[in-house]
Amino acid sequence: GESVGLHLPTLSVQEGDNSIINCAYSNSASDYFIWYKQESGKGPQFIIDIRSNMDKRQGQRVTVLLNKTVKHLSLQIAATQPGDSAVYFCAEKGGGSYIPTFGRGTSLIVHP
Template sequence: GESVGLHLPTLSVQEGDNSIINCAYSNSASDYFIWYKQESGKGPQFIIDIRSNMDKRQGQRVTVLLNKTVKHLSLQIAATQPGDSAVYFCAERAAGNTPLVFGKGTRLSVIA
């Protein structure tokens, strides 16, 4: 069936370096994508989203890239900080009131 998945389960980066977290999706009908950050014991926290009519969107220190040709989504975090340590999930949704489908998650560990 349709699914959303992640290439890497864990990622360790040095403080100050840039981080790139990747996600593959398989539902070609998906038109909305979100990256969430989840800290231990907390709910998913919205980071950034992108719609399928865009291929790049920037926020504060974060950039999401969407490549619809290969069904790939990435989250770039600039100047990674210890507070960025968390599990990051991508999520996708097809048009309308269809539910969000989450990927498996990547744990980002920032080494001070």
């Protein structure tokens, strides 16, 4: 039978496509948000972050968008490559806490 919790949300894309990974956060007092990439067998790797006084921040091939009205965060990856295949986590922090809270993660699969 199925094991609860083993099936992460999955996004499958073709190499070269743009990918958008979404995250809904829970705490309206959160003021700092982080995206991490976790490859199989490795620890989470920092990708990009954004503060709540911004609604967009760009890095190399990645853009994070923040919509505080609906408590939604997205990570856009341009020209997705097979090496981008991983699980992506969003994390939120703030509201008086220094402890980031992580979402469950989205598995990105990039097909060559």
